[in-house]
Amino acid sequence: MKIHFIGIGGIGLSALAKFLSNDGHIISGSDIRQSEITDDLATNYGAKITIPHHKDAVEGVDRVIYSAAVRKNNPEYISAKALGIELLSRKDSLISILGDKEVYAVGGAHGKSTTSAILASILPHTNALIGAISKEFGSNVRNCENDKVVFEADESDESFLNSNPHLAIVTNVEPEHMEYYEYDEDRFYGAYTNFLTLAKTRVVNAEDEFLSNTQLDSIKLYPSRDIKNIRYVLIDGEPHTRFELLDFGKFDLFGLGEHIALDASLAILAALELGEDIEAIRTNLLRYKGIKKRFDIVLNEEKIVVIDDYGHHPTEIKATMQSLQEYATLRDFKKLSVIWQPHKYSRTMDNLSAFVECFDGADELVILPIWSAGELEIDIDLKGAFSRYKLTMADHVIQEDGVVKAYKDGHIIKSFSDGLVTAFGAGDITYQIRGEV
Secondary structure, three states, X not given: OEEEEEOOOOHHHHHHHHHHHHOOOEEEEEOOOOOXXXXXXXXXXXXXXXXXXXXXXXXXXXXXXXXXXXXXXXXXXXXXXXXXXXXXXXXXXXXXXXXXXXXXXXXXXXXXXXHHHHHHHHOOOOEEEEEEEEOOOOEEEEOOOOXXXXXXXXXXXXXHHHOOEXXXXXXXXXXXXXXXXXXXXXXXXXXXXXHHHHOOEEEEOOOOHHHHOOOOOOEEEOOHHHEEEEEEEEEOOEEEEEEEEXXXXXXXXXXXXXXXXXXXXXXXHHXXXXXXXXXXXXXXXXXXXXXXXXXXXXXXXXXXXXXXXXXXXXXXXXXXHHHHHHHHHHHOOXXXXXXXOOEOHHHHHHOHHHHHHHOOOOOEEEEOOOEOOOOOOOOOOHHHHOOOOOEEEOOEEEEEOOEEEEXXXXXXXXXXXXXXXXXXXXXXXXXXXXXXX
């Protein structure tokens, strides 16, 4: 088929496009701007990319799949409807894409990208569709000649209910995306229950209050107390977490933190449920090299290390902050500087007090303008809310020549040339901190 994707530059939709291209379909797509993802699709998958959206882009295609961010006034959406082309949301497209696959689905509020990537490393002969770039295979997609798929399942619009899970892993459950669920917590938690019910095998984190009380047959509850002797070590100069799990012995994993040991443990135990050999699991775990934008070391020099992290929720940031402090100790750095680009006005407002607390341990905090992600602007007094910190309000940052520079009104107002510097956010901060803008 000829399949066109509106919003193809998104990490989730691009994964589906690549997956379908690998299955032999002809893909095309559009987005509001050119990016590394759209360039990859054009160069390596032969996709015709239209920047920005244009009504003519859908002519001659058999199906159009659109992202959740696309509105019904989009010119391509309007044109496809007028031409009678089949229109499917990303959510609805999963039914046909995954319906005949053996899917190992990973869901949860936090850690699902990491857990998905770790599971893909442990199971190297499976397809993978991940909401992040795995550094092991340099993509958010891996293609194998079978019907087994590691899939990062998204709860934000209940699309995980269309993922046909054979195995379901849930890392944790925390109310978010509540605007989709009309702020109905029963509906939100019910979606997770339905997701788990769909799977034949279920592995969940029993430290989570909701998951520990889920009454389902054959559910595997694995709390963090099954993990012991956690240590943080440098292996070939790279940060690793070393831990023991139940009676299976020692495991080494790229990255730092108790949370990553938990993510890895869920993946390990899920693989065992699938019948994998423990020694093969231990060896394959070493394949994992992290994922792009998750504790992603983009500059590593003697005096300064710069890290890019996708964390955009207080729970995620707090866990990463703990890891950063461990890493600073390993590297004997005395200074931890943080740059934060808040993501969405609604999320920032709903979680403001938690955001204020989650940066505890930062010696300096730089806050950039809120990345709207299409939301209408809300006036939020971030300067006042974060006054307890050594605070800088900036317009943007640039990393060049081993120095991170913060700008305000076109002038450099702060520079960082030593210590540990970390950027948090799901907007374009990743390009700023990598010096790609």
